[in-house]
Amino acid sequence: MLILECPYCGVKAEETELTPGYEAHLKRFGPGASDEEFEAYMFARKNPKGVHFERWRHVYGCGKWFLAARDTNTLEVFGTYPAQSSAPPAALQDKIKAKRPDWKGYK
Amino acid sequence: MSDAVNARIVSPLGQAAFDGFAKVREVGPLGMISLRAKADVPGLAEAIMAVVGTPVPAVRQIETAGERAAGWMSPDEYLLIMPYGETDAALVKIAAALKGQHHLAVTLSDARAVFRIEGARADQVLAKLSPVDFATMGATELRRTRAAQVAAAFWRDGDGFMLVCFRSVAGYVMGLLSHSAAPGSELD
């Protein structure tokens, strides 16, 4: 059972205090989007063995959504950061790159 | 409100109590306002000071002034605690202090049930229900978490804790606290 530190309130929350929100950094496609774009937004989800970015909500705590970078295989957590981020913080990306040289980036 | 109506205000469990290795008492109703505003909104400090007489609480802290308190609930939410009958006047004061600023203040006194868990081993009652490390929980920390299957918030209060949960599950939480405080089930 994971522990993720909420970047808002600092609680090292265990998984039972959180609710998962699946893949992070999705771009919403609305009216005017092509079928392909909409399909990709709605249904095509990454499922990597390795570095992954996810949405989590501190639902039994401060109620805020945050994002987490972790390794889906080893469960190592590289970091958490606010949901109001269009991309992972640069320092976090550097840290992941250092630990996982083969990592291709978050996109 | 007429006195006749005021007399009909009831706490969710009618002041239920249980004596185990710690004492569990339903208290309240307490006056509670949820104030949503960002920490840097002009007038926030004045609003909180005017209503409960405390500074703006820091992250995960609760500031207490007598029977009033202000707790940090999230980066843009504060819990203001006061005597039950004062919330209407407090909303007026908040509106005045935060006039023109984006905020939301609503009374939630009746949406909640409040418990006091008293005694030297009060923390053990909560340790059975919540994934919280009481050894590292601060003296003025307001911890939002879950108690078994429902949301709860608690903080240290004298020789015990205050715990707040939703009104609809007051009976469930009373059952949890009583079960956990059962005589003989001390953890040490």
Next chain:
Amino acid sequence: MSTRLSKGGRLIDRSASQEFSFNGKKLRGLKGDSLAAALLANDQMLLGRSFKYHRPRGIVAAGPEEPNAIVGLGRDGRFEPNQRVTTTELFDGLEAASQNHWPSLEFDVGVINNSLARFLPGGFYYKTFMWPRAAWKHLFEPIIRRSAGLGKAPTARDADRYEHTYSFCDVLILGGGIAGLQAALVAGASGARVMLLEQAAHWGGRAPVDGDVIEGAPADVWINNAVQTLAALENVTMKLRTMGAGVYDHGYVLAEEKVADTTPGDGRPKKRLWRIRAKQIVTATGAIERPLSFAGNDIPGVMLAGSVREYVVNYAVSPGDRTVVVTNNDDAYRTAIALVQAGLSVPCIIDARSTVTGDLPAKARAMGIRVEAGKAIAKVKGGKRVTGVSLCAQAGQGAVLEEISCDAVAMSGGWSPVVHLWSHCGGKLIWDKTHAHFRPDAARPPTGADGLAMVVPVGNANGMMTAADALVCGAKGGAAAAQAAGFSAEAKAAVADAAPEADMEAVWIMPQGAGDALKAKMWLDYQNDVKVSDVQLAAREGYTSVEHTKRYTTLGMATDQGKLSNINGLAVLADALHEEIPQVGTTTFRPPYAPVTLGALAGESRGDIFQPLRKTPMHAWHEKNHAYFEPVGLWRRPYTFPRPGENHEQAVHREVINTRTNLGLLDASTLGKIVVKGPDAGRFLDMLYTGVMSTLPVGKCRYGLMCNEQGFLSDDGVVARIDEDTWLCHTTSGGADRIHAWMEDWLQCEWWDWQVYTANVTEQLAQVAVVGPNARKVLEKLGGMDVSKETLPFMQWADGTLGGFPARVYRISFSGELSYEVAVPASMGLAFWEALHAAGAEFGAMPYGTEALHIMRAEKGFIMIGDETDGTIIPQDLNLGWAISKKKADYLGKRGQERNYLASPDRWKLAGFETLDGSVIQDGAYIPSAGKNANGQGNTQGRVTSTYHSPTLKKGIAMGLIKGGLDRIGDVVEFTTITGGTVKAKVVDPVFYDKDGEKNNV
């Protein structure tokens, strides 16, 4: 026979006799006994029957690895099946009963399976699945079902209570033997928060049994000092009788504490589940001795050598008067020595090794014990009890050299570290050739949230098999764990006298060249009856993976999970496959380490607090007034309020008629209420709802639909504009938390620059629907505000007071009647509800429940989320196009609804249905159409979504989805019935009642 010795026994109190019963027979034991020790002291060796062949089974071990001696404990509400006597502490009044036999333990009919053994080979279960089909159903399954299963499931409600508790520490040490104690001393001295758990009722593990000498004194002295030192440290918590059951991600550990096992009914929890978070975990879980595979190794009286020693030293119980020791290592000589020192006879030590030269053998020889090197047991003799062994050469095929009479056999095939907890979360193993066992590979540990090692194995559990090595390893491990948790620690170890041991020699079958007849009597898994021959057969039949062989033969799948059998089994498999043991590998170690009581896992979640039941402020009134409740999410809502003599249907019909003719009162407090406020609130709600909410005038209400991004209808409700930048959104009863979370998700994660705040005020307010022709009259009687048609017309709201209660009154209707929904503070909800009933009595006020609500909305053709919708329905399917803005560029779900298959005219759409005979269409009924689909199933053209008997119209009414929708009005279609027939129904307008809305327009 097995008996109590007159002297010795380090754990027993001879002055405290305790009475217990086995199969109804009264027996006496001593305080400090395990149930196993007490049974042996009473010469009760036969304790059960094996799973498949119902062969007699006796005690083999002394710890949680015991596969045989499992019994039912207690009775009625305290009955527990499948309890190991070796881990059960004796107490006065304990009741135990053997299981898996019929009619009796001594005479068991199922033993006939034993003589049919050659027809029940490995893979028997699988083979019966395969051929022939009828034989499985009529022949094998009934037989297997009758003979399978060990203990019986309890039938009475569990009389005990259980609980969970959360705990946090820097260093968690699992196992309180000398390695664990040493690790705790080192970690404790560092200042780290240490938790030390021991599954048994005493500290120190096997060291005192083995006669180890630490710091120049018997191990007990050092153990007592260590325990006292640790107890004095405030940063150290120690728990006996607490078993580490599983190690999980990020340092999460579950442990089961036996709190009141020996004091049933004293009010304390029987068991407590510890949910521990540790920065570092030290596994000091010891090692388990392996049996040797010789013919007849399952006959009662054949035991593990270390366990025999444990019974003698700890409990002064001798398993036999004459015990033959059979071994492939030096350690078993300790057993022979202990037996002789206790005054018992050891006719022979049979050692498979061809040369035996170590110190321990020398000591045994010096004591006059006969040692036979290079020898083996060809066969154990006896039925329900060992009577002797046949000696043979290990190198041969089993030609008998000599018969030795004995009543017990102490066997040792070497020791396997308990690597379970190391392995649970991904720790890898290496094969140690010297000891012929798997041990933790320090280079491949389980890792935690930081990507670094989180488990440190020490002592026997790390393959350090002598006391001296175990202490050094314990100190190093304790220091490493404390350091990894951020403390500085010094790995100072106590010194144990190192008695040198000669190398063991791997022996997987005995004798080495045993033929088929012998191998068919060499048991690997005692409980599940898996023999050497079964594993070899599996290999021949192509089961080359150890995981497949396990499942095919059921090796290691019994309640002991292969603690004794796995290594021997995979060694036999490796041999049959001509591979090395490490290449074959082990099966996966999964939690729990040993069985954990289900009650402990459930914890407090039983009875009244099994699940949080949400109750409205009026709940107690409903109970008092005999409401029949139904679950709505976690809420309990009155379905109906039956009166004496009424069934539920009659009560519901009365409630509908009364509401339509007089006055009905509904507790609508569960309805979701979310305040949305801010400069961007209107824009936000326009994105959330399919309609336009930003233009709603202050004081007015509007019905709205919410869809998910796929376009499917998710929730509905009435929105009220409170002031310039505040709206109140009503959601369905089950949807309040979900919709509030949905709002917060979009505000926090997508439109975080929009200025909008939300607050879920659902529980702040009690809400009552006041419904019916007399609704206005009762509110006017309460008085305090103008609720006239002119001042408060349909779809408006107003604040005021009613009967002195502060109230917000919404003029909205879900029934078609004149209707007000009145919200008051929850703390006054009950008082207001009672005031309405008192004031409404003269107007015919009656409470009504959710079923009457459902019928009335169906009579009006109003949809219900969850009835008309199922996650695949778009608003357009329900003719709700009018609630969708055509002008808005975007709303959640708009793009989804534009997908071509959702825009297809072929989609089933909502219509009303009336049966030709007035009957009620059955729930779930379909409308078949001609032909069959590609799968040969009948085609359908629609289905029912809501169907009721309308008490108002006195006939069956229904809503449903049908291809063509309202264009089909006038058609007669057929609905299926559950008995395979059909019922004819006419397609009609779904508004069955008061089509022009006259009832509400007053």
